[in-house]
Amino acid sequence: MDLAKLFSTLSLAGEDIPPRSTTRPAGKPKFVKFLPGDNGEGMPETFFEDPRTFNPKPGPHGQIQTWGIFPVCALPTNPSESVTLTFDGIQMMYRTVSLWHTNSQYDNRGGKPWPEKQFMDVLKDRKREQLSKLDLAGLDKKDIVIKIRLKVRNLHCYTFTDLRDGAVFGPEVGYDYLPDDKYMLAHLFSEVGDTFGHLYDYGDKWYHEIEIEKIFLLEESYGRVQILDGKGMCPGENMRGSYRYQDFLKAYDTDSYTEQVKKRREILDCPNYKGFGKPPSLFDIDAFDIDQANERLVAALSSPNSVRAGMKAFTMPINPSAQDSRIGKLKKGQSIQREWDYESHGYWQETTSSTKDKRSQSACAACGKPGGQDLKTCSGCRAILYCSAEHQKVHWKDVHKKQCSRKYLEK
Ligand SMILES: [Zn+2]
Numbered sequence: 044m045d046l047a048k049l050f051s052t053l054s055l056a057g058e059d060i061p062p063r064s065t066t067r068p069a070g071k072p073k074f075v076k077f078l079p080g081d082n083g084e085g086m087p088e089t090f091f092e093d094p095r096t097f098n099p100k101p102g103p104h105g106q107i108q109t110w111g112i113f114p115v116c117a118l119p120t121n122p123s124e125s126v127t128l129t130f131d132g133i134q135m136m137y138r139t140v141s142l143w144h145t146n147s148q149y150d151n152r153g154g155k156p157w158p159e160k161q162f163m164d165v166l167k168d169r170k171r172e173q174l175s176k177l178d179l180a181g182l183d184k185k186d187i188v189i190k191i192r193l194k195v196r197n198l199h200c201y202t203f204t205d206l207r208d209g210a211v212f213g214p215e216v217g218y219d220y221l222p223d224d225k226y227m228l229a230h231l232f233s234e235v236g237d238t239f240g241h242l243y244d245y246g247d248k249w250y251h252e253i254e255i256e257k258i259f260l261l262e263e264s265y266g267r268v269q270i271l272d273g274k275g276m277c278p279g280e281n282m283r284g285s286y287r288y289q290d291f292l293k294a295y296d297t298d299s300y301t302e303q304v305k306k307r308r309e310i311l312d313c314p315n316y317k318g319f320g321k322p323p324s325l326f327d328i329d330a331f332d333i334d335q336a337n338e339r340l341v342a343a344l345s346s347p348n349s350v351r352a353g354m355k356a357f358t359m360p361i362n363p364s365a366q367d368s369r370i371g372k373l374k375k376g377q378s379i380q381r382e383w384d385y386e387s388h389g390y391w392q393e394t395t396s397s398t399k400d401k402r403s404q405s406a407c408a409a410c411g412k413p414g415g416q417d418l419k420t421c422s423g424c425r426a427i428l429y430c431s432a433e434h435q436k437v438h439w440k441d442v443h444k445k446q447c448s449r450k451y452l453e454k
């Protein structure tokens with residue numbers, strides 16, 4: 044098989060595909076084991092080290108990302124620079140594809156795992172051990188002021204990164220994430236000034252840095268989740284990531300009126316603005332409406348957790364039989380929401396659940412206070428929880444009256 048040709052066929056923009064490199068790191072790996080036929084060609088040199096003593100490496104700008112193995116996603120010091128990629132993803136793809144055609148049949152699900160996974164498993168065990176011994180000193184109960192920017196949920200993959208060692212938390216899809224539903228944000232920092240990373244969407248790459256600005260004493264903490272301030276409208280979902288969007292905004296300031304309207308239209312055409320419902324002339328890129336932001340936060344808090352296996356996706360069916368591929372695998376209480384977009388010849392589909400979230404993963408629908416066993420269930424729908432009778436009353440009047448129904452009742 045002509046791999047170079049394969050990759051150029053797969054490449055999206057016709058960018059130059061580097062040739063396959065036949066070099067491999069010198070020497071023998073200190074820990075990982077290869078199957079016959081594999082000599083580590085195309086594997087990053089880090090995997091030749093010993094994961095039991097491995098020290099994560101900071102990227103070019105001092106932050107530790109992706110377990111300190113691939114210092115990818117290094118943030119440029121000057122926003123006009125592009126993101127520095129210091130590992131060679133193409134060589135790793137050559138490696139994966141060329142090994143499909145040899146006797147080296149690695150199998151991460153029950154067989155002999157890939158050397159990369161052998162290495163990661165040790166790093167993950169080390170981190171798990173460290174996390175299990177961690178004294179959070181009430182950090183999970185204290186109110187924290189953070190600087191953050193978040194976007195629509197459950198449409199793309201996401202991760203959280205502990206920038207102290209590059210440990211990555213996320214939905215357990217790859218072999219290098221710790222499951223994020225088993226840990227709390229409090230596991231990612233210890234004091235004011237600490238930052239951790241949030242990456243949303245592996246295609247476009249929206250980077251967020253979340254900085255701890257203030258930690259309240261336990262006695263002063265009351266657990267409410269609230270937006271204190273913000274700036275500007277959310278970028279459009281498909282606008283190719285943080286850095287391109289920054290350039291987009293910079294140009295916007297000096298654009299002609301016609302150009303600005305064109306740009307506003309581009310944002311409003313994105314999926315997360317589907318419900319905006321106003322013409323581009325009424326869209327102000329710089330506006331921030333704190334009340335509206337908090338309203339959306341409350342709506343998110345009182346909605347059930349996303350169903351991981353049913354993330355929101357857009358489908359353009361080629362033939363009608365393609366439409367029902369996922370029906371039949373639903374769990375109790377789950378249903379498929381589908382919304383046709385006739386203009387785009389396809390539909391949005393998401394699996395949602397009407398069953399109550401696990402107590403360990405739920406919060407007061409009114410204020411967002413995580414309460415575990417202390418939360419009381421709404422007796423109408425039994426789907427949402429409250430921290431107090433007072434919050435239930437307020438939430439009923441403002442929001443829940445229209446949602447609550449016995450039809451959601453779980454039997
Ligand atoms: Zn509450």
Ligand SMILES: [Zn+2]
Nearest residue numbers: 421423424447
């Ligand atoms: Zn209810």
